[in-house]
Amino acid sequence: MDTAVLAPTGLNKQIFFIEANGDSVSIRTKGKSPMSKIDTGIVKYHFEIGAGKENFNWK
Structure with a gap:
C-alpha cells in the first residue's frame, strides 16, 4: 500500500x-x-x- 500511495499520477491526485x-x-x-x-x-x-506479484491476484 505504501508504494501505491507514493506513486506519481497523471494529475498528481490520489x-x-x-x-x-x-x-x-x-x-x-x-x-x-x-x-x-x-x-x-x-x-x-x-x-x-511493493507487494510482490506472487503474493496476490488482481480481481
Whole structure:
C-alpha cells in the first residue's frame, strides 16, 4: 500500500481505492478524469512492486 500511495499520477491526485479480500486485490478510481486509466495503471504497477506479484491476484 505504501508504494501505491507514493506513486506519481497523471494529475498528481490520489483518487483511487484499493480493496483486498484474502489474496484478491481490486482497484478503482473515484470519479472520471481524463487520466483515470493511466493513473490506475501507474498505481497497479507500484502496488505490484511493493507487494510482490506472487503474493496476490488482481480481481
